Amino acid sequence: RLLDDADVFPDLDATLRRRFPDEPYRRRFGAIAERLRRTRHHLTGDPGPTGGRYDGPAELLDDLAVIQRALVADGLARVATGSVQDFRWQVETFGFHLAELEVRQHAAVHRAAAAALAAASAQGIPTRPDAEVGVGVTLGEVLETFRAIDRVRKRFGAAAAGRVVVSFTERVADVTDVLDLAEVAIGPAARDIDVVPLFESAVALESADGVLGPILADGRYRRHLEGRGNRQEVMLGYSDSNKESGFLAANWQLHRAQAALVAVADAAGVELTIFHGRGGTVGRGGGRLDRAVLGQPRGTVRGRLKVTEQGEVVASRYGNPAIALRHLELLAGAVIIADAEDRAGPGALGDGSRISKDDPGQRSSSGQVTAVDHGLMDRLATASAAAYRSLVYDDPGFAAFFRQLTPIDVLTTMRLGSRPASRSSRHADDEFGIERLRAIPWGFAWAQARVEVPGWYxxxxxxxxxxxDEGPAALERLGVLYRSWPYLTAVIDHAELAIARSDFGVARRYAAFARADGDAERWRRIEDEYARTAEVILAITGRSRLLATSPAIARAIALRNPDIDTLSELQVGRLARLRSLPADAPGRADLERLVRLTVSGIAAGLQVTG
Structure with a gap:
């Protein structure tokens, strides 16, 4: 390799020989550094020579492997397995692209785009790139998206892009449409596209296995999948189901859906990876991720975990290197434990087993999680969803109550995400309708009002x-399951965290904004459910106070709350003034800016947005 370096970089080789005449490894790494500089020039478009660059990370990995073998042969194994191996791991993990770019689009947009192409072909007329196939989306933009994916892959490597997440996947055509569109846009390179169905709503989660089964059985798609190593990724959304059904019902729907999806994939001989679309708040799947992993159904981990880390979660978990390391240690440990138990069989490691939709008799550390317990969870989920929906959806006055109680009117004017706060509507007066409001501002608004309804109601x-209905024995059984079944442990602990972060002393100041008929009763229902939920959490856990086994979290909340309370008081006062002013009132813009600052401050203190 040193001779090759001399041929490609003669001037550099001469310099390195003068500086390091007896250090061949230094000279080799000097040449690697030069190749990386030229690779960077090529990838970023910066001025500078590009000849002799790496065509891809595989070439760099090959260079490092050769160096490692030579170091071992020279008796320098410690160096080979130390800093050189660290470098190799970084290249394997990040390549030349750092992070993979994934594309997400609604199935209806792909459906309309495919229909437009088919119609043009049937009529023998050219396609119209400006044809609208979705709200603000043209056919040309859809096709150009696939071309952009192809350009990214060619420039930065195959690992840089290629996954297309399809929201609202309902049928086989929703995945084959993606392949059709990709073939039109990029031809044979469409074989490198990975289609990821996304299931979000409560209905979608309940029917996810019924959708995935026919997809994996489709001849054309299966041939495509074989070319991708018979590996399929499915994304599960944690937000919409919670907003529709409430905390407990959504958690149980997600749990059952995972087990059902794995059963379908196993039957089809496909390796399934579940992509968890979690958010920061408990209502969107936030909380201790390691505990959530241990609570997943058997067979759903298998050494693989993919999860979103959003917004404030990135800063809180990775902003401090020590905290980041600890978080990753816990997460990796949970994946290893879950994978080992799956391989060894339920209960073999003495840890709590994970329940399966089709195999409920898995062992826990204190006995069986039985089909009876499975039914118990079904009944709990049904009752919880009924209570939640009776408050949020069955009461026609709740939307107006929510608009007054929370600062949702301010949040929707802030540029906090990639999508508008509400899904499109032809009716301007329906801007904050609960049905159309997206899950992120829904959760964010409750957090700002200091009452995390989506996390426990x-x-x-x-x-x-x-x-x-069933007597005290049912509560006793829940206590046993809490102590022995990681799934229920995670659910109850996450609800406990949301309850502990809710501050009704402050929240009542926000509730004072809601003065319409029935608003006092609506607020009373929320307060009563808060007290009821706190009480049952203590009864199930057997503890005398909230967060008794999480003193660090309890202390952090106690330390932060005084400052957050001050910001909340400031927000309430300025929000009252803002809502009393006409839209064109002098000074309104300054007042809006101040309220937005309090939103940012409260979010930073709570470490919670949406």
Whole structure:
């Protein structure tokens, strides 16, 4: 390799020989550094020579492998397995692209684009790139997206892009449409596209296995999948189901969906990776990720985990290197434990097993998680969803109550995400309708008002209903399951965190904004459910106070709250003034800016947005 370096970089080789005449490894790394500089010039478009660059990270990995073998042969194994191996791991992990770019689009947009192409072909007329196939989306833009994916792959490597997440996947055509569009846009390179169905809503989660089964059985798609190593990724959204059904019901829907999807993939001989679309708040799947991993159904991990880290979660988990290392250690440990237990068999490691939709008799550390327990969770989820929906959806006055209680009117004017706060509507007066409001501003608004309704509402009523119908033994069984079944442990602990972060002393100041008929009763229902849920959490866990086993979290909340309370008080006062001013009032812009600053401050203090 040193001779090759001399041929490609003669001037550099002469310089390195003068500086390091007896250090061949230094000279080799000097040449590698020069190749990387030229690679960077090529990838970024910076001025500078590009000849002799790496065509891809595989070439760099080959160079490092040769160096490692030579170091071992020279008796320098410690160096080979130390800093050189660290460098090799970085290249394997990040390549030349750092992070993969994934594309997400609604199935209806792809459906309309495919239909437009088919119609033009049938009529023998040219396609119209400016034809609208979605709100603000043209056919040309859809096709150009696939061309952009292809350009990224060619420039930065195959690992840089290629996954297309299809939201609202409902049928086989929703994945084959992607392949059709990709073939039109990039021809044979379409074989490198990975289609990722996304299931978000409560209905979608319940029917996810019924959708995936026919997809994997489709002849054309299966041939495509074989070319991708018979590996399929499916994304599950944690937000919409919670907003539709409430905390407990959504968690149980997600749990059942994972087990069902794995069963379908296993039957088809396909390796499934579940991509968890979690957010920062408990209502969007936030909380201790390691505990959530251990609570997943059996067979859903298998050494692979993919999860979104969004917004404030990135800063809180990775902003401090020590905290980042600890978080990754816990997460990696959870994946290893889950994978080992899956391989060894349920209960073999003495840890709590994970329940399966089709195999509920998995062992826990204190016995069986039985089909009876499975039914118990079904009943809890049903009762919880009924309580939640009766508050949020069955009451026609709730949307107006929510608009007054929370600062949602301010949040929707802030540029906080890639999508508008509400899905499109022809009716301007329906801007904040609960059905159309996206899950992120929904959760963010409740957090700002210091009452995380999406993280616990309905749990207390569900448990009370169960105990009333089935007696105290049901509560005792929940206590046993909490201590022995990681899934229920994670669910209850996450609800406990959301309850502990809610501050009704402050929240009542926001509730004072809601003065319409029935608003006092709506607020009373929320307060009653809060007290009820806190009580059942203590009863299930057997503890005397919230966060008794999480003193660090309890202390952090206690330390932060005084400052957050001050910001909340400031926000309430300025929000009252802002809402009393006409849209064109002098000074309104300054007042809006101040309220937005309080939003940012409260979010930073709570470490929660949406």
């Amino acid at each position: 309905g749990l207390g009523t569900a448990v009370d209903t169960l105990v009333r």
